[in-house]
């Protein structure tokens with residue numbers, strides 16, 4: 001345990017040069033320390049001088065007093081907390097509690113709970129160590145628009161050059177270079193990128209005695225579970241009930257620094273408010289209170305000041321924790337290119353993995369999406385059976401929509417077999433359309449997690465076993481009930497977006513209605529005109545462009561992809577005879593091009609290019625490729641639409657990912673601004 005002197009040094013180390021100078025001035029003026037020798041004193045000398053003259057207790061008092069005078073209240077508070085912990089540790093030594101038996105019981109329980117996972121939510125448990133592939137995790141999330149759509153974030157991934165990568169098992173270890181240890185870490189990552197898997201691996205390694213053995217207790221408390229606790233509990237009561245089977249087993253926790261760890265997975269799923277401003281400074285671990293008070297006070301270090309805290313979250317919810325309560329932010333970026341290949345190699349036979357990898361590399365969209373582990377799992381479950389049967393080679397999907405259609409079809413096969421054996425009343429098509437309705441209505445509201453009532457609004461009844469008897473279990477999941485209330489979600493946000501698009505098309509065809517919110521103008525037009533597919537496309541595009549965080553972007557891409565005849569053929573049971581004509585598609589493509597030319601933001605126009613890609617229209621791209629092949633790349637005479645096309649082509653090029661020769665284009669300020677998404681996405685900009 002750090003000495004008092006070390007605690008003082010650590011505090012003053014956080015002051016910059018000017019602040020340290022002010023600190024010394026206070027010492028001189030208010031505490032009459034002799035000026036000689038003080039002027040040039042560094043942190044060590046300053047602390048030495050205080051302890052020499054005032055002894056440890058006096059030095060602490062003076063330090064706290066001056067820090068407060070300097071308005072360094074946060075530093076003063078932290079120092080006070082550390083001193084409290086130290087005092088408690090000294091006190092507890094007198095009692096000398098032996099926690100080893102409880103620690104071993106907890107390890108046994110967590111080993112059982114975490115050694116197997118539902119891989120990508122297949123209904124079979126898989127050993128975590130069998131599938132686990134290292135992920136690319138970086139220190140210091142670099143900021144940016146955090147509520148941007150998750151797939152778009154992936155595609156405009158930020159530059160890798162300034163990141164320091166970190167292994168998940170090392171996140172809480174003392175850092176060799178600085179000697180510091182992170183106490184409170186927030187790990188961000190988009191849906192399906194591996195946050196829960198990372199946390200699980202950390203816990204399993206600890207429970208198996210492999211890593212981080214200086215920690216005595218790790219208590220994983222996922223927000224999904226915490227949401228369901230509606231009665232007041234004390235922290236000790238909560239821990240005892242969840243981990244030791246009754247309310248009164250473990251009576252205290254170790255007070256020494258870093259011996260207890262709390263892991264709060266899935267902040268984005270938190271359904272109660274976390275109020276840090278009005279926090280009451282709740283310090284009693286045996287007093288009952290609401291769950292939000294326990295969590296905020298743990299994070300604020302009022303409850304167990306010595307505890308390590310690890311919170312994971314999708315980026316959009318990161319703001320729920322004020323930055324001053326976090327020592328280190330890390331970001332899980334998913335698999336890098338090597339890790340993607342390792343994933344496929346680990347999870348399929350050697351000749352199969354080679355074929356899968358080369359297939360994915362051929363399609364830029366698929367290759368990009370494979371940064372997300374859960375998408376790798378979807379690819380694996382689609383491509384493996386397809387590639388096993390030689391004659392299917394022609395029909396192996398190369399577009400995003402194609403991949404999801406095959407995913408759906410593979411589910412259909414399994415479900416039909418299951419339906420026969422279980423004699424279930426509803427058809428696959430019915431269930432998928434109901435899930436589609438749920439997907440669409442909840443996506444419009446920005447919801448990714450649902451409750452029983454939400455399902456019932458779409459005529460999906462949990463109790464009649466249709467959804468959970470093996471039907472849909474790979475697309476839709478229910479969480480373990482903790483106190484009777486189940487939570488549901490799609491296995492990945494992209495699956496929700498795909499089913500939503502399917503539903504939109506179905507509604508347009510069958511009920512001749514347009515499920516998107518319509519503007520007044522659209523409504524008026526509709527009274528005079530019959531509802532056409534082109535109108536549906538147009539309102540879809542308008543709504544997606546209106547969305548601030550791009551929550552309809554992927555739905556739009558799927559909507560376009562599903563409108564192609566070739567894709568329709570695969571889905572004739574679900575979407576019979578949509579009667580889409582070449583003229584319809586031409587009109588939609590023209591409309592998209594107009595929108596691109598009107599210079600929407602670069603992210604939006606990139607998505608519109610993806611839509612054109614799904615519709616097999618590459619005319620703008622060909623135009624720009626000719627320009628790229630020409631000698632003069634000064635970039636002066638490009639129209640707005642051409643600029644967008646250029647950015648799209650460059651983003652989709654593997655070469656640009658590695659290196660981008662900006663100097664070829666840098667003749668105008670406009671070029672620099674326009675090409676920003678490319679610069680952000682490349683590893684090396686020249």
Ligand SMILES: Nc1ncnc2c1ncn2[C@@H]1O[C@H](COP(=O)(O)OP(=O)(O)OP(=O)(O)O)[C@@H](O)[C@H]1O
Nearest residue numbers: 119120131132133191192193194195196197373374
């Ligand atoms: N490191 C990994 N190695 C192998 N597979 C992984 C890894 N990480 C994730 N996966 C796969 O991706 C799936 C989703 O991962 P996980 O549940 O950890 O995502 P998440 O980031 O917590 O997503 P969400 O925000 O939706 O909760 C896993 O079930 C697994 O199939």
